Amino acid sequence: MNPSVTPQQAHPLLDPPPFTAARFAAVEDRIARLLGTSYDVVITQGEALLPLEGCVRGAAGPGTTALNVVTGPYGQTFGDWLRDCGARVVDIEVPYHTAATAAQVAAALREHPEVDFVSLVHAEAATGNTNPVAAIGEVVRAHGALLMLDAVASVAAEPLLPEAWGVDLCVIGAQKAMGGPAGVSAVAVSERAWRRLAANEHAPRHSYLSLLDWKERWLDRGRTALPHAPAALEMLALDACLDRIDALGLDTVVARHRTAAEATRAGVLALGGGLEPYVARAGDAAPVATTLRTPPGVDASEVVARALDAEPDLPLAAGGGALAGEMIRVNHYGPHATAEAVGACLTALGRALGALAAAGPAPVNDPVDPVDPIDLEAAVRAVTRAWQG
Helix, strand or coil: CCCCCCCCCCCCCCCCCCHHHHHHHHHHHHHHHHHHCCCCEEECCCCCCCHHHHHHHHHHHHHEEEEECCCCHHHHHHHHHHCCCEEEEEEEECCCCCCCCCHHHHHHHHHHCCCEEEEECEEEEECCCCCCHHHHHHHHHCCCCEEEECCCCECCCCCCCCCCCCCEEEEECCCCCCCCCCCCCCEEEEEHHHHHHHHCCCCCCCCCCCCHHHHHHHHHHCCCCCCCCCCCHHHHHHHHHHHHHHHCCCHHHHHHHHHHHHHHHHHHHHEEEECCEECHHHHHEEECEEEEEEECCHHHHHHHHHHHCCCCCCCCEEHHHHHHHCCCEECCHHHHCCCCHHHHHHHHHHHHHHHHHHHHHCCCCCCCCCCCEEEEEEHHHHHHHHHHH
């Protein structure tokens, strides 16, 4: 121990100023403005799975019939939670290279008129697709069901208007397109949703998963005394993150993510090497991350490992689970929504593919087709053109 350092010396991270109830409430109000909503907003002090599970367990239980739209792993998780709550679950399973449609949801609701709860992910960063929430929300509201939305990956990457779109429970996280901390999240709750939670005798109470506890101990008491000690560092980071979005303008941040997605798609098509966008239609592709399909005979996890060996800080990942062998994810969100990050990712992937092809014996492409040459310069030019508009 350094004798010149005493335990009483202040440290900007270890000894932040007190985070008051008034400031906590002010950040909640900033989130509401970000979402363009008059709903109550509760900041939950944990990663976004906390409020997502709290929403499911608060709104569902025995007697609930839930329509669960599955376009990736988070939709699967919601189905597991709903079943665990005792709900009857009807899954709409959509191939991961596409998006759900309002027509599919409408057909499912006609077939199952007893549905009173719908769970949906806006953008699935893990699979690279995004769902048309406004159109789906209109169908769900007309049916009379409650709509829960996971908007963790979509907030600040694409338009998100939960109240206007008929969403009753909207969960966001700051760690992706907002460029903020991972350890804090928020949920916007409609009056319909509060009534649903209050009427559910199975909703969590006296629990960290309980939204009703937050309502009764925080919102209903005028937000004057926090029910838990605030996570000061995460709240300070979230406040700073909102400062940055305000300074840039939300429309500018959203446009930057859309351009990053367009540039990645264009660059991949120019790169060659057999890589292609995993999500078939550009309109179904999420602006927060672009997923790529590797050519036959090429293991996606090996390509990513080689790329990260050379450039360990790149926002690249292989697909999860069964997709690890065929999917690469370029996470162009937050600070990585730039032409430089996209170009560096594609360059690293092209070099990794080239190294694997040179090493053999596995082919870079299907043996019945000619090998698709890798053109790094063409990829970078395509990214630059897309970014310049």
